[in-house]
Amino acid sequence: MVLAKHLEQRRSVTTQLREHGLRLTRQRKVIADVLQQAGEHLDAPEVLRRARKQLPGLHLATVYRALESLKKLGIIDELDLMHVNGHGHFYEARTSKDHMHFTCQQCRAVFEIQDELFERLKRQIEGRHGFTLRVARLELGGLCARCAVSARENDHPPASA
Amino acid sequence: MVLAKHLEQRRSVTTQLREHGLRLTRQRKVIADVLQQAGEHLDAPEVLRRARKQLPGLHLATVYRALESLKKLGIIDELDLMHVNGHGHFYEARTSKDHMHFTCQQCRAVFEIQDELFERLKRQIEGRHGFTLRVARLELGGLCARCAVSARENDHPPASA
DNA sequence: TTTCTCTTGCGATCAATTCGCAACTAGATA
DNA sequence: TATCTAGTTGCGAATTGATCGCAAGAGAAA
Numbered sequence A, B: 001m002v003l004a005k006h007l008e009q010r011r012s013v014t015t016q017l018r019e020h021g022l023r024l025t026r027q028r029k030v031i032a033d034v035l036q037q038a039g040e041h042l043d044a045p046e047v048l049r050r051a052r053k054q055l056p057g058l059h060l061a062t063v064y065r066a067l068e069s070l071k072k073l074g075i076i077d078e079l080d081l082m083h084v085n086g087h088g089h090f091y092e093a094r095t096s097k098d099h100m101h102f103t104c105q106q107c108r109a110v111f112e113i114q115d116e117l118f119e120r121l122k123r124q125i126e127g128r129h130g131f132t133l134r135v136a137r138l139e140l141g142g143l144c145a146r147c148a149v150s151a152r153e154n155d156h157p158p159a160s161a
Numbered sequence C: 001t002t003t004c005t006c007t008t009g010c011g012a013t014c015a016a017t018t019c020g021c022a023a024c025t026a027g028a029t030a
Numbered sequence D: 001t002a003t004c005t006a007g008t009t010g011c012g013a014a015t016t017g018a019t020c021g022c023a024a025g026a027g028a029a030a
Helices: A002-019 A026-037 A044-051 A060-072 A116-129 A145-155 B002-019 B026-037 B044-051 B060-072 B116-129 B145-155
Strands: A076-079 A090-093 A100-104 A110-113 A132-143 B076-079 B090-093 B100-104 B110-113 B132-143
Touching (some): A026 A060, A026 A090, A044 A060, A060 A076, A100 B116, A116 A132, A132 A145, B044 B060, B132 B145
Parallel strands (some): B100 B132
Antiparallel strands (some): A132 B132, B076 B090
């Protein structure tokens, strides 16, 4: 099952590249695999690090070029994660259902959120404005439950502090 | 009325800065004004250009520092607009109701969208996950109605072409 | 007015990404 | 299978967008 899904994704990548006059190179294949097998969002240097296990000579510029191609084909998504540190980007393989990202501005933890209302909102926007949506990125920032609690404690510090 | 609203915003900026131990400098005041009076999102060099009408000696580094402060106070929002060209950021004054941004990946037009479902989605996420939301950025990309039409025409070009 | 910090202007610097180009290779064709 | 050709890669240099360190400047509390 896992294998089947994987093969299906692979075929899709090949086909989609072809349709855009692009070649399925070893580099692009490995980079796409790295993202599809990583459950999480990776930045470009991390993609490079992982892909080099298969392709030791791989160059960072190639990673950026591949990410750009895959992004244009809608195979991966690009994220900012509220720029909690630096202005770099993160990448992740696209799945059937879009999800949102919440970044805690205190502890920097990132949470993935799914909500049926998000799908509904997207469909409603498409319908109302006549847009054809290709990407939808909803990034949230604030305090996670844990940090909200400690922030409240700091407002009312215990007598011993 | 317009004046009253403006004064109110100004007072709010002063107060909020104070609360964070920050000073209301001429630079910050002018930069906040530029964003509150521009109906649209501006990038940092454009903020500089406009603010220099009031403060000729203003430096770009100061603009970035002011934008950072105002962003932290929640007075302005930072946008990417799907990076349609370059990786720079855009800034806009925050209004009472968050809105979304749709960027046409063909003609690069940017549309602001409001939808009650967006407010509902945010409240639902806060409730379900215990997050305290401070920023919510929903950026959409795809084809606007006009470009979707011409894309369809290109798929089926007229005989004369 | 004085004083104490926070801020600014400035140029240097940094981080992230892109570019130019010669060598390489996927994959169509013979 | 060998050949051919346009898309791709590796590499280092270059670019872009944003940040830093520091001395001089300026809010605002007293």
